[in-house]
Structure formats: C-alpha cells, structure tokens
Amino acid sequence: MSSRITKLLANTFKLATSDIANQYALPVKSMTGWAVSRYGAKKSRKLNEKIVELMDPGKDDFLFEIGFGRGDAMKMCFDRVKDGRGMVFGVDRSGYMNERATKRFLLEIAETDKIRIDSAVDLRNLPYPTDLFNHVFHVDLFYFLQQKSMVDINRELLRVLKPGGHLTCAMDFKRLKTLTEHGLLEETQWDPMRYLWALEAAEFSDVKINYHNDPQIGEYQVISARKSEMPISDQDPEELFRKLADDMKKERLAVAMMNDRKEAEV
CATH class of the missing domain: 3.40.50.150 (Vaccinia Virus protein VP39)
Structure with a gap:
C-alpha cells in the first residue's frame, strides 16, 4: 500500500472519529x-x-x-x-x-x-x-x-x-x-x-x-x-464575601493552570 493511500485512509479515519465525537x-x-x-x-x-x-x-x-x-x-x-x-x-x-x-x-x-x-x-x-x-x-x-x-x-x-x-x-x-x-x-x-x-x-x-x-x-x-x-439572607455577609473572594482566586488559578497546559501541549 502506497504512503499516499495510507495517509488518505488515516485522514479519513481521523475525520470520521472527529464527526462521531462531535455527534456524541x-x-x-x-x-x-x-x-x-x-x-x-x-x-x-x-x-x-x-x-x-x-x-x-x-x-x-x-x-x-x-x-x-x-x-x-x-x-x-x-x-x-x-x-x-x-x-x-x-x-x-x-x-x-x-x-x-x-x-x-x-x-x-x-x-x-x-x-x-x-x-x-x-x-x-x-x-x-x-x-x-x-x-x-x-x-x-x-x-x-x-x-x-x-x-x-x-x-x-x-x-x-x-x-x-x-x-x-x-x-x-x-x-x-x-x-x-x-x-x-x-x-x-x-x-x-x-x-x-x-x-x-x-x-x-x-x-x-x-x-x-x-x-x-x-x-x-x-x-x-x-x-x-x-x-x-441568613448567612453572615462577611463570610459570604470571604467565600466569594476564595472562589475567585480558585477560578483564576484553574484558568491559569488550563492555559499553561495548553501552552505546554503546543
């Protein structure tokens, strides 16, 4: 089997897999x-x-x-x-x-x-x-x-x-x-x-x-x-604010980690 046919079959399989993944x-x-x-x-x-x-x-x-x-x-x-x-x-x-x-x-x-x-x-x-x-x-x-x-x-x-x-x-x-x-x-x-x-x-x-x-x-x-x-409404406002600040820090950290992972993959 020629390399051109092998490459064509590989690309066809990749496209089919991608389509199934998208449909899933x-x-x-x-x-x-x-x-x-x-x-x-x-x-x-x-x-x-x-x-x-x-x-x-x-x-x-x-x-x-x-x-x-x-x-x-x-x-x-x-x-x-x-x-x-x-x-x-x-x-x-x-x-x-x-x-x-x-x-x-x-x-x-x-x-x-x-x-x-x-x-x-x-x-x-x-x-x-x-x-x-x-x-x-x-x-x-x-x-x-x-x-x-x-x-x-x-x-x-x-x-x-x-x-x-x-x-x-x-x-x-x-x-x-x-x-x-x-x-x-x-x-x-x-x-x-x-x-x-x-x-x-x-x-x-x-x-x-x-x-x-x-x-x-x-x-x-x-x-x-x-x-x-x-x-x-029954929760302590200061406690809610502290939790919100913690959540924002965690979210920024998670986004930074995801971005670092994407850059490493590239």
Whole structure:
C-alpha cells in the first residue's frame, strides 16, 4: 500500500472519529447523529435507571434533567410523578434531541402537562424561577462543559434547586475509558475531581462521589451534592464575601493552570 493511500485512509479515519465525537457531544439530525444518540441511550439506560432509583423521587416532586438525550430517564421520572402533583423538566443543547423527545412525549405533554421540554443554549441562564426543583440530575453531561463555565453553571443549578434539594450525576468509568481509547473523549474531560471542585466552588453542600456495584453493569460512580436549607439572607455577609473572594482566586488559578497546559501541549 502506497504512503499516499495510507495517509488518505488515516485522514479519513481521523475525520470520521472527529464527526462521531462531535455527534456524541451534540447530536444533529443526520444518520450519524441518529446512530450515535441511539448507541449512547442504550449504553446509558442502566445508569439512568440507577440514578432514578437513588433519587427515589416522590409523586409530588419537581425534577429537572440536563442533557436528556432520547428521554429515557425523563420517562422513568414521569412514571414516578404521573399520579401526583410533580412534574419533569428537561433541557438539551441539541435541537435534534429536543425534537425527538417532544415527539416521544407528545401525548404526555398534551394530556397531563407533567413533562416540559425547554431550550437552554446557555446553562448559566435557565428559564426557571429560584427554588423550584427537588432534584436536578444528569448522565453524560459535564464532560462537555468548558472549565471556565462550570462554576457559573453549577451556581445556576443551585439557584433553581429548592433548599435541601439534591443534585445527582451518574458515571461509568469503564465505559468512559473505552470512549477515551477510541478517541471520542479526553480523560481530562471526565475527571470527576474537575466536577467536584466546580460544585464546591458553587457553594453546594455535602459534595461527594460514591462507588456502587450492579450485577449487570458492574461498578458505577455517583456524584451528589445538596443545596443548603439555610437561606442566603441568613448567612453572615462577611463570610459570604470571604467565600466569594476564595472562589475567585480558585477560578483564576484553574484558568491559569488550563492555559499553561495548553501552552505546554503546543
């Protein structure tokens, strides 16, 4: 095989891998988007089941999923609240996923008004009032968030959570390592410490990661955090100012470290 053909095949493979990676992060309406989103939904289904089981929402709870994909977890949550006063909300950056989910839940939306699908191009500005949700959750999402935006996004999630409300994120390290080996993710993207730090910087309480085992999927990981039940108005202003100053220092340090890493790679 000539070097020209070898180079052509290598470039073709690189382009195909890049397209799949982009579709994994943000599916668009295409054959590749359809296939990648279907594959992702299949691989994430058990994680979705586990995250809903761990949240154990009541029939009157308000739930919010970020990056709902084909809507499997939204359906599981709907089954929990359909006989109560609760509702299920979801946003996804992908217009294609919004379209598919809207079609999937057409009857539920029309007949019960217990599922709401919204667009949110910028997760730092959600279209919801403060203190609305009992649970905010996501699977396969934070890997695609830029480091410089993560703290602000989590502050917005904290805002829409009710006092005492919970944020839950499920992961499968084994599957993520496979995606990394195939060139679809970078290991730094799904480093859990990256997200744990952003949650703490956003003033979430009880931030932690727990390891669980399931006979079908093996080990999986769950990041969880909680919104304090103490209203911000009751907190000491000087303490709040000190924490804000600390957060700004940490954020500047993180940005500097990321920039140094990029320069070193170049």
